[in-house]
Ligand SMILES: Nc1nc2c(c(=O)[nH]1)N[C@H]1C(S)=C(S)[C@@H](COP(=O)(O)OP(=O)(O)OC[C@H]3O[C@@H](n4cnc5c(N)ncnc54)[C@H](O)[C@@H]3O)O[C@H]1N2
């Protein structure tokens with residue numbers, strides 16, 4: 351059976367990166383990836399800038415202390431100096447204000463006294479040339495590349511865009527992700543549940559996983575186990591987005607119709623099983639450039655399948671440079687035993703340890719136990735076979751919340 355790593359490789363080999371588009375810098379671009387480098391439109395700071403509240407002076411005047419200088423003017427931030435600072439003179443200046451001509455140093459106000467409103471006495475030295483001055487262009491020069499293509503937009507990036515006057519930037523377009531749940535037994539949470547029906551937990555969960563992964567969800571509802579309806583909904587899903595994610599109907603049951611309908615619609619099935627627990631009956635196909643995922647219907651299997659395969663695919667489509675799930679090697683917070691015939695992904699929670707973090711497995715009874723996932727923020731990745739580990743031993747951890 352195909353390994354998780356090999357399955358992910360096959361998926362990523364079929365990814366086509368989304369085209370770039372110009373996006374306004376609103377919160378909806380958080381996490382998007384810059385498609386072209388951004389350059390500075392001017393020097394920053396645009397002038398030699400005071401970095402302390404105090405007095406702009408000529409360092410040559412400050413050989414011995416105390417020394418008393420004549421104040422020629424006062425320059426708050428946002429105003430420009432009108433007068434140069436000549437020998438024996440000083441300008442009262444605020445943090446952020448431009449340095450007047452002639453001055454080459456700033457002395458903090460704490461190191462001064464004012465005998466009267468016209469004079470300032472510098473109490474002690476030294477006063478070195480350029481002290482407390484940020485030179486024009488020190489942060490960036492006009493034309494400098496301030497951010498490379500491939501950068502993920504976080505809070506600081508928005509700040510830097512503002513510095514260079516950008517209100518919109520080119521980013522890789524978010525993939526549209528059609529989401530379709532299947533199964534006669536499944537009903538939406540706002541509908542009346544009857545008999546042996548169960549509520550659709552995968553639908554809302556996959557919508558939110560899609561949003562978190564930077565995709566634009568198009569939720570198509572629940573398809574019944576009927577070939578004609580399933581076919582038309584799957585077709586709509588493929589036509590309406592770059593990615594189709596389905597949950598349920600992919601295993602071996604009589605009513606697991608998804609694989610045959612996909613094949614019938616001309617979808618090339620690349621694999622239909624992965625050596626992992628939970629989530630073994632996971633299907634991946636393509637039609638042209640479109641990616642099609644059939645996640646197992648059990649909620650934990652759907653969740654894990656999305657994190658291990660759909661999320662990296664969406665990351666690659668969005669131009670994210672590293673598409674692997676975020677991993678760490680961390681000590682276990684408790685003794686742990688498990689047994690699995692496939693690579694095992696076990697829900698766990700990070701906790702503060704003596705040094706850094708440790709991962710504590712949460713109680714979990716299997717692929718229907720979504721409560722375990724809500725109690726967890728990571729997955730232990732454990733090899734197939736018998737696992738018997740003691741607290742403090744190092745394990746691979748997938749940081750699903752990172
Ligand atoms: N003979 C075999 N049977 C099964 C195998 C197998 O290899 N051979 N694999 C098992 C494994 S592992 C899983 S996982 C499931 C996956 O089955 P399907 O993807 O076909 O999913 P369903 O049968 O439709 O549903 C499984 C389970 O999950 C519930 N479900 C489905 N959709 C939702 C939803 N939207 N929200 C909440 N719960 C949902 C469904 O009622 C079932 O209980 O197959 C095993 N069988």
Ligand code: MOO
Nearest residue numbers: 628629630651717
């Ligand atoms: O993958 Mo099934 O998810 O092992 O229950």
